Amino acid sequence: MKAAFYKALKAIGITTQRRFRLSLRLVALAVGLVAGFWMSVSIQVLDIDSALKWLGWVAAAATVEFVVADVLAEVSFPYDTERKLALLEKRLGRTVIKTIASRLEQAIQDLRGCDASLVSATVHVITDLNATADQRVRYGLLQLTEYVGREGGRKGRITLTTQGIIGRCARTRKLETVDFADADDYRESMVRDFGFSREETERHSTLGRSYLAFPLMHSDRIVGVLYFFTREPQVFPLAVDPRRLKELADEVVRYLALAELI
Amino acid sequence: VHPQRVVQLDYSEVMLNLKEREPALLKMHADACAIPLAAEQFGAVVGFLVDPFLGLQSLHEAFRMLVPGGRLFLTTPTAIWGTTLRRGLVIDERATRFKKVDGESKVVLPSLLHPPERIHEMLAIAGFIEVEVLDHGLATGETTISPDISAVAKELKRDVSAIPIIHSIRATRPQAAPER
Numbered sequence: 001m002k003a004a005f006y007k008a009l010k011a012i013g014i015t016t017q018r019r020f021r022l023s024l025r026l027v028a029l030a031v032g033l034v035a036g037f038w039m040s041v042s043i044q045v046l047d048i049d050s051a052l053k054w055l056g057w058v059a060a061a062a063t064v065e066f067v068v069a070d071v072l073a074e075v076s077f078p079y080d081t082e083r084k085l086a087l088l089e090k091r092l093g094r095t096v097i098k099t100i101a102s103r104l105e106q107a108i109q110d111l112r113g114c115d116a117s118l119v120s121a122t123v124h125v126i127t128d129l130n131a132t133a134d135q136r137v138r139y140g141l142l143q144l145t146e147y148v149g150r151e152g153g154r155k156g157r158i159t160l161t162t163q164g165i166i167g168r169c170a171r172t173r174k175l176e177t178v179d180f181a182d183a184d185d186y187r188e189s190m191v192r193d194f195g196f197s198r199e200e201t202e203r204h205s206t207l208g209r210s211y212l213a214f215p216l217m218h219s220d221r222i223v224g225v226l227y228f229f230t231r232e233p234q235v236f237p238l239a240v241d242p243r244r245l246k247e248l249a250d251e252v253v254r255y256l257a258l259a260e261l262i
Numbered sequence: 263v264h265p266q267r268v269v270q271l272d273y274s275e276v277m278l279n280l281k282e283r284e285p286a287l288l289k290m291h292a293d294a295c296a297i298p299l300a301a302e303q304f305g306a307v308v309g310f311l312v313d314p315f316l317g318l319q320s321l322h323e324a325f326r327m328l329v330p331g332g333r334l335f336l337t338t339p340t341a342i343w344g345t346t347l348r349r350g351l352v353i354d355e356r357a358t359r360f361k362k363v364d365g366e367s368k369v370v371l372p373s374l375l376h377p378p379e380r381i382h383e384m385l386a387i388a389g390f391i392e393v394e395v396l397d398h399g400l401a402t403g404e405t406t407i408s409p410d411i412s413a414v415a416k417e418l419k420r421d422v423s424a425i426p427i428i429h430s431i432r433a434t435r436p437q438a439a440p441e442r
Contacts, residue, residue, distance in 0.1 A: 113318050113384040179295070179319065182372060231356070233374065234295060234317025238387060 024069035032061030085156045088125065088144060092259045097145055100252055104148040107248050108228070111239040118231040120149035123216070123252055124159065124166050125224040141166050141225060150231070151205070163195040166225045169213035173222050175245075176213045177236040183207075212236035214245055216253050223256055269304070271297065273315070295319040301326045309336045313344075313358070313373040316381075321388035328435040334390060336431040340397065341375040343427045346414045381431060390433035397426035 014020050035057035042051035089097060104121040111119060124141035143157040161170045169176040178193075180186040183206035190201040208229040216224035226249055228236065265285035271292050272278040278289050292298055294315045307324045316338050324334055348355045358373035376384065378395040385393045400407065402423045415422040 113380065113387045115380070232317070233372065234315075234319035238318035238322055 020072075021069050024072065025065050028061045028065035028069065032058055032065065035061060085142065085144075088142070092144075092255065096255050096259065100255060101145050101148050103248055103251060104145070104226075107244065108149050110241065110244055111235070112241070114230065114232055114235040114239045118150055119228060119235070120147040120151040120230070121226070121228045122147050122155075123224060124227055125216075125256065126161075126170065126222060127158070129158070129160075139170075141170060144224070151207075151229075160195070163200075164190075165194065165211050165213045166227050167195065169215055169225045170222055173215045173217065175215070175237060175242075177211060179210050179233050179236075180208070181233065207231050209233035210235040212240065214249055216249050216256070218253050218257060223253060226252065269299075295323060297323050297327060299327065302329045304328055304332060306333045306335065308334075311338060312336050313338045313375060314371050316374050316376065318384055318387060321384055321390070325388045325390060325435055330435055330437045332435045334385075334431070334433040334435070336429075338381075338429050338431065339373070339375055340426045340429050341377045342418075343411070343414050343425055344373065344375040346417055347410055350413055350417055378429065381429065385431070385433050389435065391436045392432070392434040394430075394432045396430045396432075398428045398430060399423055399426050 009020065014023055035054045039051050039054035039058060042048075042054055100123055104123070108116050108119045108121055123144045125144050127140055127142040129140045139161050140158045141161060143155050143159075146155045159166055161167045165176050165178055178189070180189060186204075186206045186208070187198075187201050190196040190204065191198055196204075208231060210230050210233050212226075212228040214226040215222050216226060226245070228240075230236075266287050268284070268286040269288045269290060270278065270283070270286040271290045271294065273291075273293055275291050277283075278291055283289075290298075294309075294312075295317070296319075304327045307327055309324075312320070316336070321334075328334065344358070345355055348358070353359065354370075356372060356374060357370050359368045359370050361368055378397075381395050382393050400411065400423050404423065407422055411422055411425060411427065415425050418425065
């Protein structure tokens with residue numbers, strides 16, 4: 001549902017917080033103008049009931065324009081995340097990001113013994129998050145590219161290194177895989193093994209059945225995680241050629257190093 | 263095969279304890295994707311209608327269980343029949359439903375249907391050789407036909423006896439360890 005919402009926004013060119021807020025305000029303004037017009041017509045013909053109804057629309061439009069638009073924009077496109085992502089994209093350059101995406105696409109096509117059309121992939125890079133109250137800097141994983149493949153998830157998502165299979169990979173610095181028998185198994189495991197609350201898990205898509213996370217290492221430092229998942233169970237790690245996966249990881253690390261991100 | 267040489271494994275405790283089940287030395291309640299037994303102990307691994315767990319990991323485990331030269335025998339519904347049927351019923355293509363004994367309620371279970379070429383590929387990745395994936399359908403002249411079969415035949419514009427419904431799969435673990 002959420003993925004479809006962002007996919008629809010992307011289709012009409014709304015990819016930033018500014019555009020999202022502006023679009024909501026324009027819609028609210030248009031609704032307010034139409035409602036205001038009909039409210040004045042209703043007053044002129046002394047139709048008080050209709051006038052009150054149109055007044056309600058004017059009030060709702062004003063609320064959306066000045067309050068809801070800001071709140072929704074912040075929730076949907078957190079400014080801090082967007083700023084970090086914009087900085088990363090600027091330093092990497094769009095061509096490099098496209099190249100990384102095409103390498104991921106190739107890696108999906110190279111998988112063996114599975115339905116490649118059900119696989120999605122992306123790259124997460126380690127990033128520092130705002131300091132906590134006790135002044136400690138937390139680290140998270142910022143999704144660098146939109147999902148390549150089946151799912152339409154968007155870039156810019158931040159995952160704490162204490163959460164999920166990518167967080168586990170960032171901590172262990174080893175290949176991590178996990179399989180789920182069904183959606184219930186997924187939900188249970190996310191809470192029991194992967195550091196998410198029940199509320200957070202409810203917001204996840206539960207269609208994935210097999211997941212793989214591979215560390216992006218620069219010398220002895222982890223700088224990011226390659227992430228693959230599919231709707232088919234039992235795919236990872238057996239569908240992957242370990243040598244090719246390592247080559248892909250090394251290539252992505254070289255790009256990040258060239259952009260002086262690491 | 264003498265029952266003293268048979269170990270049965272099932273993910274369902276209820277299925278494992280059915281009275282009608284064949285006698286065996288040992289009945290194990292376990293997952294075919296993570297069998298809690300040491301490797302290379304069995305001359306054959308046999309599975310009937312393995313679609314709930316037919317995947318790379320379960321084949322890898324079957325390979326691990328077999329002694330070099332051991333044989334694998336499986337049956338599973340065909341993708342062409344099962345997927346066409348599920349699309350027609352507008353249900354999840356990777357799940358199937360069974361009627362319970364009471365005839366009223368249904369249970370939905372994972373069911374992974376793969377085309378024959380992918381089954382070949384998966385078995386090769388697991389390390390098997392001499393792989394055969396055979397098609398089986400209704401006998402010609404069969405008159406009692408499930409609507410689940412006739413509906414698919416109609417959809418595919420084929421005679422009911424020309425619809426492959428079940429694959430039987432045979433494969434061998436090579437004598438020497440394969441290059442993985």
